[in-house]
Amino acid sequence: MIFYDIGYLKEGNSRQQHCYKVLRETNILEILHSYNPVVVGTIPIAIDIEGSDIDVACCTENLLEFRDIVRFNFSSFKDFSDHLENVYIANFEYRGLEIEIYGEPVPTFMQNGYRHMLIEDRILRLAGAKFRDDIIALKRQGYKTEPAFGILLKLKDPYQELLNLVQLDDDELMSFVAQALQNK
Template sequence: MIEDFSNLDYLQNGNTRQQAAYRVLTQHKLFEKLAPYQPLLAGTIPLAIDTAQSDLDIVCCWIDKGIFLKSVSEHFSAYPFFTLREKTIGGIPSMIAGFEVDGFVVEIFGQPVPSHRQAAYRHMLIEHKLLLQHGEAFKQQVIQLKLQGYKTEPAFAQLLSLEGDPYEALLLLEQEPPGF
């Protein structure tokens, strides 16, 4: 069981794709370059529910958008398929950079919100608990739905019969007592 997703060392002992992700993150010093922005890996690769299309999602917290944009551009614009865009998500200004490195698509997602409080990271922690509670068969069902084209949160919501917006419905589980 992974106790601390903030320390990437768990990837070294994971499945083949997690080990490859660890190599990419460390060899290219992605977290070192993003260190001022509290980088955290989120998404499906840490949970081993990824598909071939899954990317490395790195959430970051910025205080000054201009400094963050400049830093991300300086460090990553030379990578293939680099993009950088601004979007408002849930009323929060967000910066999204993408590029490819060693067979992985990387997405850097930055908001002026502490990384560990951003929705993507919170979703991952909730999904981790659910995977532990519901076991391997449930995990395989999530993967099967993802292979059918479902996004991660809608796949969980489908299997758990959650009502409404799957992203919001999962966050509501964060407040549930143990054993939800």
């Protein structure tokens, strides 16, 4: 599946290349291999800004076991913190880059973070460079990624409505995007 092999980061922009090195040096993907880790978020689709983190989504049926493995392997990293409720989230820093590991009992390819990234990537590819620049500008103004897409595409509930767009083929999606941008 797209984005499951991080080789594209090695050939990407300087921030993506740094992300690739950090992932390799920390061995996150190898250590968490049995949890089907996938890098999601803004860095893979090149709409990250200063301070954006590396998000690693994982699938686990046993959150306590997953927490113990993450703690064992990463708790010595700078600024490590974690919490567990219905999902497990750990954060830490390495080489100036914040890393967030996220685990929930849902296959990674079905998690909202991954699904949002896929539709956002499709929209960015179809809408072009100005749209990408506008998203980045909104993010620099303090908007989170999905609300930024929501503003440009006139979505009332961007978190849900972006997921609804997944079902559209590229022609339908481009038509939707063009209509939203035309009505600015």
